[in-house]
Amino acid sequence: MHTSSKATIEVPLLDLRAQYDTLRAEIEPVVKDVIESQWFIGGPQVSGLEEEIARYCTVSHAVGCASGSDAITLALQALDVGPGDFVACPDYSFFSTAGSIWRLGARPLLVDIDPSTYNIDPDALEAALASVPRDRIKAIMPVHLFGQCCDMDRVAELATHYGVPIIEDAAQAIGSEDVHGRRAGSMGAAGCFSFFPSKNLGGFGDGGILTFNDESLAQRCARLRNHGMEPKYYHHEVGENSRLDALQAAVLRVKLRHLDDWSEGRRDNARFYDAQIAAAGGCSSRTPISESGDLPLRFPHPAEHGRHIYNQYVVRVPAKHRDGVRARMAEAKIGTEIYYPLPLHSQACFEGVELQGRGLTAATNASAETIAIPIYPDMSDDQRAHVVETLVSIVRSI
Ligand SMILES: Cc1ncc(COP(=O)(O)O)c(C=O)c1O
Secondary structure, X not given: OOOOOHHHOOEOOOOHHXXXXXXXXXXXXXXXHHHHHOOOEOOHHHHHHHHHHXXXXXXXXXXXXXXXXXXXXXXXXXXXXXXXXXXEEEOOOOOHHHHHHHHOOOEEEEEOEOOOOOOEOXXXXXXXXXXXXXXXXXXXXXXXXXXXXXXXXXXXXXXXXHOOOEEEEOOOOOOOEOOOOOEOOOOOOEXXXXXXXXXXXXXXXXXXXXXXXXXXXXXXXXXXXXXXXXXXXXXXXXXXXXXXXXXXXXXHHHHHOOHHHHHHHHHHHHXXXXXXXXHOOOEEOOOOHHHOOOOOOEEOOOOOOOXXXXXXXXXXXXXXXXXXHHHHHHHOOEXXXXXXXXXXXXXXXXXXXXXXXXXXXXXXXXXXXXXXXXXXXXXXXXXXXXXXXXXXXXXXXX
8 A cells, every 4th residue: 555645645637657557567468469460450359359348348249449439420320310310418528429420410419417417317308309300310329427327217218209229428438337237338229438548448549449239230330430341442331440450459458357346446436535525524416516515515426226437536516616626636736627617518619509409507517516536446545535635625615
């Protein structure tokens, strides 16, 4: 265990160097093997990763691609989403959830979130879907934000009612399970994952993967990621170059062996933070911040069942204090981030575009009140205690 004095403890938001130090002996030989083979595109490392991820996500097929954003675009394209179509998605997510829809000429139908989980609010989804012409709704794309699965029962009911597929944006949620124990990426027509380095399973660069239980959809995405080509130099439709590198696949296969331990480490850190914040007088995010009790600090509300993998641990403070709390955490050498400072409907690129029918208050409030704090599994006991003690003492003094 790390035992530095409190004054010298620094905690970055994420310490990938610490992870690499524990993996160097496993990773370097497989990287060298790929270099020796000179097989950089496709090949056994990529197909091996696809098989292992399919098994891990409890689906029949997986298709590697160049990024999580491409995974979403490929899934939308394979489901024939195009100009004039609406795809419902939450207003509070990383940009590419909506950006991928937009890039195909379709419209994101932005839906408010449940303020206690930050995931799409099924009641708001129902209202949003009823607000646009039925024949233009093409898909529903819930996001399992921060690593916690959405209420997929309600989303599935609505998808069945409208006769449209679900595309899961599971970029942050590999290994997460819903209340019934179903894995993220196994509950819709397609699951979209990112291997961006900060994800629980992160590569040494960009990468992504799609998961399916439908072989023909998997085959179409596999073709689309390679220029719509099959066989070589015969193009049935216009796809793109979105292949996953063999070097990335080799690194990811090593890391996949450790993923469950890392996610358990994050869950353990989260339980520790929850307990410390509750003991200091804070509540879970289920309690509105306006009803602040002893301490105006909210820890993320985990569903009673299911498996949250805490890609991010996001707390809430009153909006007027958020940036000040963050600045004081930085002075104490503790890394934080705002995920996300603007709801999607407020992004400049969507200015003047009608993207929703109802208010998006919960998403707007979350953008003003949330702060992500370090949760990575390699944190020492001293580091995590220092993070939460510092946070509580800063919030107490506001
Ligand atoms: C919710 C969500 N969707 C999509 C993406 C896009 O993934 P990538 O960065 O690999 O393109 C991310 C990654 O940051 C994400 O967090």
